[in-house]
Structure formats: C-alpha cells, structure tokens
Amino acid sequence: MRDDILKIPEEDMKEKAREIAKNNFRLGLNCSESVYAALVEVGLIEFPAETVAIATAFGGGIGLTGGVCGALVAAIMGVSSVHGRRNPLEGTQEAIIDKLYGNPGLYRFFNQIPHRFEELYGSTLCSELNQDYPEWINKDRFRNCMKMVVDSAGLAVEFIYQGIREGYVQPFGKNMAGKV
16 A cells, blocks of 8 residues: 555545545446455555455355355455555465464454454345345345445445554454354
C-alpha cells in the first residue's frame, strides 16, 4: 500500500470506497466485484485493476450457491491483500505457523471480520441473507445486497486501517481451533 494513502483520514477513505462500491453494484458488477474494485480504485489494493477477476466467482455466495456472502469475501480479500503474507514460506516452520496462530498472529485479526459482518446482518451466508427474496431478480433483494456491498467496502477500509494502527494482537472470536 502506498504511504500517501494513510494520509487520507479513515472516514474519508471509507466514504469514498462505500460510494464507489455502491456505484459499481448499480452498474452491474456483482457484489464481490463491486467491493474489490472499489478498494483497488481508492488505492488500498496495489494489485492491477484486472485482479477483480479473482472476485467474480464469489457473487451470490460463490456462483449463486448461497455460500459465504461475496461482498464479505471481497472485503476479506481486500484486507488480506494489505495485511496478508507476501512470502508465506519465509522463515522456519515454527515462524511460518506462529505468524498465523501466534500473538500477534494474522488469524486473530482476520477472525474479526466475519464476526463483525454477522453482528450486522445475522449471518455470513448469502442464502440466509437473502432468504426473504425467493425471486433472485427482485428490487428488494438488490437493495438488500447493495447495503451489504456498501457496508463491506466500509468494513474493509476499517480493518485495513485497524491492522496498521494495532497490528494483530486482537483476541480471537469464535473459531474452529478453540483459540482464545
């Protein structure tokens, strides 16, 4: 990430990313593409714009399967593109594992994102988030998804800035490994 981006106040960056994501969704990008492309456009992701292609499959909870919300996935991809490991094989096996599970550790940080989304919406699954809309092509469903797209872009910005400010020492939320 470019250092000059951090000179932009978090709230300003968040509002800009939210507005671009909303516009992207209105223009026909899917939920995941809308969020990821917004993060690229505001300069938080230093990958080429064409990398939005990695987000395409996540629309509709991965190809309309109803799995994890594509907007949430894109937010996590954006945060990971800034805070993820650029060279995951660097160091000893112990150091490689500790970078994920330790304190500080990346899993502590990334673990918060889906929990925050679930607090906002009650689920992370597209099928559950859209259960009230039996017809996929529906204005109310579109508005529902747009809100999640906009909020996910904002969440990504929050977490990108939080990682820079705090590092990776947050307590774990609920997790499969029983970590605290």
